[in-house]
Amino acid sequence: MKFPISGVDVECHKWDSFQHPEKSGSCDLLFSNGNLLDLGVWRMKTAERSTMVRTLVANQSFNSLKEKQMKVSHFFRHWFIAFCLFFVCAGGFAQAQPAKQEFQPQVGQEGKDVVWVPTPQALVDKMLDIAKVTPKDYVIDLGSGDGRTVITAAKRGAKALGIEYNPDMVELSKRNAAKEGVGDKAQFTKADLFASDFSQATVITMFLLPDINLKLRPKILNLKPGTRIVSNTFDMGEWTDDETAIVDKGCTNWCTAHLWIVPAKVDGTWQLGQGELALKQTFQMISGTLKSGNNTAQITNGKLHGDQITFTAGGVQYTGHVNGNAMEGTANNGKWSATRRR
């Protein structure tokens, strides 16, 4: 069945009339100029056939085309939207994520063996003062917290290392050092202080606990004579300090610093000229006798300050320095020397 519509022949293949063949029906295959316009069921009323068919064809073709186009464009649009959404969402998600919070240390936070409490800056300064830190020093802070002691030492020109178990504190310290412009001299390592080698230090700083100090003491006493040890507040048991300093300005808690100088090891018997020097050493304190012929003089005021030794025997004051199994110095404006016998 053909329908002339505005000069265009529209042909219906498969026309079904369902009321009256001239009045209404449906078309399943609709052609125009031999080309398939569409597949489907088109209902039309005869009276309005031309209009309806045209409308239907046009509309349907249009709709169909539009639908196809829309399907295609929907396809792309969906993907485009999905694509955009992905980025928008990803961006949004990224923005929605709270910016990675910089680690904020809390005073009293757990540490492996000691909680974190920072040394007041005024005491840090005092600790480095009494240790007489210079640019020649290598300062190691055991349990370095936020890095303040290491950074302060580095600002004085010293090379400094912080040994800290908490990795967040280590990263924080590195950031702090960089901010202070001493990232090169102030180094930090994430490590257990008990498993660390700090034998190269010339100055050890620490703010730990009395029992930890005691545990570290044998290792500290084996450090190079003259190594300075400074502790915030806590002592070393019966190893009395060589100096105590208290900060009363700008410091309300933890304001006492103790300094120890690692003494040389002199305990034993020495040959001093024709005499025998028998020394008993308790940390930096020395006692004993100096025997010469039938005379035995008690050692008094015997003390070690690193490798520097002083003592009095028979009314003569001896000063000198120790170098392993040898000592030498002056006494009564004359020179003396001694070598270890055993």
Ligand SMILES: C[S@@+](CC[C@H](N)C(=O)[O-])C[C@H]1O[C@@H](n2cnc3c(N)ncnc32)[C@H](O)[C@@H]1O
């Ligand atoms: C009292 S804070 C002192 C911090 C810093 N030295 C100061 O004076 O400001 C002790 C520090 O030691 C750290 N610490 C505890 N046990 C440790 C261990 N076994 N090895 C390394 N660091 C440790 C803690 O995380 C803490 O930062």
